[in-house]
Amino acid sequence: MTDLPPPPQATGRLLDAQLHLLDRSVVDRNDVPVTTVDALEITDIELDAPIPRGAPAPVITALLSGPVLATRIFGGRPPRSRLERIRWSDVTDIGIVLKLSVDGDSLAVTWVERWMRDKIIARIPGGHHDPE
Amino acid sequence: MKNLSGFALGILTAIGAFVDIGDLVTNAVVGSRFGLGLTWALALGVAGILLFAQMSGRVAAVSGRTIFEIVRERLGPRAGLANLVGSTFINVMSLTAQVGGIALALQLASSVDYLLWVPVAAFGLWIVVWRTKFSVLENVTGLLGLTLIVFAVAVFLLGPDWGSLARQAALPAVPSGEQPATYWYYAIALFGASMTPYEVFFYSSGAIEEKWTVKDLTRSRINVLIGFPLGGLLSLSIAAGAAIVLMPQSIQVTSLSQVVLPVAAAGGKVALAFVIVGIIAAIFGAALETTLSSGYTIAQFFGWSWGKFRRPANAARFHVTMILCLIIGIAVLLTRADPVLITEYSVVFAAVALPLTYLPILIVANDRQYMGEHVNGKATNALGVGYLVIIMVAAVAAIPLMIITGAGA
Amino acid sequence: MILNDLLGLDVFDDRGERLGKVLDARFVLGGPGRAAPAGAAAGAGAGAGAGEARLEGLIISPHSRHSYLGYERLDMNSPAIINAILGWLHRGTFYVQWDMVERVTAHELHLRTGYRRFDPRLPPTPEGEGRP
């Protein structure tokens, strides 16, 4: 593979989906972990139809999390309505982790965390105190 | 001065934290059956945990990322999940073994049946995990665990034939009456007992809990470089005591009560009091580490909020996971499954699962995006690859040997 | 669509010969690229956070469907033995630009006539980029 020519220089920073995005941790604006990138949503490509030369390339629209992870492990595809999205425009920084510009609690993907906090942890004495 | 006492504290904690139920049982079993003929396996394990803990601590301090985030990120969801399932299985098994160990030690102190102590021990663990600060739980159990030094004192009091002990250690041989396969099986068990994955999960996540930065690296390096080998010496003295007192009488260790008999023979009731306090504290510390590790691994894999530095309400799924793991542990123990047997299996399975977490750390410790200038040097990599080979061989050989030897029977 | 629908597809050239599977998707972040497709810009507010991530090309591997474990970057080459093993597993891997994709179906991806193979490895990460 080493004898292949390098590709034409791109105009911005390169991100390989598997390497830089998928399965990375996502933290909110206070550095609290929110989820991991379980999958990525891109703009649709029309299947079975020729792609015209010069057509705009797909772009990433959202980070997905939740049940979609199971389909990456076991195959199949999740129903569209069950996808839990974080909008790509909420991502501010892509490094070792992906950083968001919003609060984790405001995102739909954290509903399980909030449910467990309210229904279980909050009912055990001491759950809201700092450790001593 | 404060710095110096900080150092001392760290080292002492590392010694106390090194020994858990797996080390206690495995070293005593090996000592009573093979004398000091497997000292090399212990040494190999201690050097291995040094290397592994050091690398994962460095990765955590420099990049702020812990083992299971890295496992998931590098191996992807499928291999990562297999890894998570395996590691969680071993974590819960170790946790079960430790809770059983605390209960057995409390039985030694009280002669009340250990089964009655199991829920008490588990509840105590949960309260500490729920309410106590990370540094407190680490230091208290580590320091109390230091009383295990009485194992080393006992060896001197027994006045053994040092020449014979040194010969056993330096010229390993399979004793008559033991099969070579059994010898190798216990070599892997001893290696696995020293290189338990949960210790590394804990060390790696602990670096985040205590908010380590690159500056703290030297200190952590000294802590483990001095503390773990001293912990290894403690382990060795457990084996030596068993080799001196139990082996000549054809006693093969199968229970915790036998582990402490050499100490009683050497130092009487006073020594026994120390050893029981030490065992309870050391295993309690290890049980806390395994409980937290089960929470750490699962939360980090799925990207949940975790950590003792947060209030439980701010790491809800993390705390729920730990409660569930404790409940599973209690349930297993209440079936009257022998905690010593669970321990013996857990150290061997630990050796089986080791490559799964070791390889990603070795890779990421070379990744400049994570590590910047702190990537592994040539020497560390040579050592790292050498250990990768050893770890893979041990992992591949463990299960066949377990079947052939009937789990070392 | 979900990016995973692209990853793992069987890749064929214009004469219908199988070349391998899609191993990874390379995106280019921000930068003055072509105008964003109208649908995506409205739906995702492209350019707001980290900037638009546009699909630049695909990495195709004839042998292994499995991850490169990070060794696809030119500055990641130690320990040498692991680098060598992964290099061997991924021998023959190449990169094609998205422009060269002619048609995508549910299981296959076809390249245009005259597609070019490029070196798949990523150039070294610029110092400090993506570091905490």
Add this chain to the structure above:
Amino acid sequence: MWHVRTGRTTAAAALCVLLATILSGCATPREQLGASVTQSISAVQTARLAITLNEHGASTFAITSTALTDALSQLTDAAHAATELDLSGGRDSSARQATLALIRQSTDAVNAAREAMNERRSLYEARTRLGELAETLTAEARRLGVPG
């Protein structure tokens, strides 16, 4: 790294199963009886050591009684293993009778030691009895061909 494993894992697993069958097939009933005897020796010697230490005031009641309980459960396991053995020859089954009888006597001796301790009687007699049994068991082990 990961995809090469499936094929080889299967091969390795098959090899293990093969090896295991061969090797576990090698353990003759006599060897397995020998294992029960070795286990009993360990239990009897543990009980003897525990009450010796107790006599010398070197051990506590709790530890001695736990050690005796553990010794009893070892003997139970040994007896169980010996009973479960699938024996064919008449010579083997008389060996089993002998082994089981010794294990029974050992169990009685450990129980006697425990009673003596609970009633704070002298442990001398129990200790002597356990010593004799350890010797008899060792001789039996040698007869069954246990090395060592």
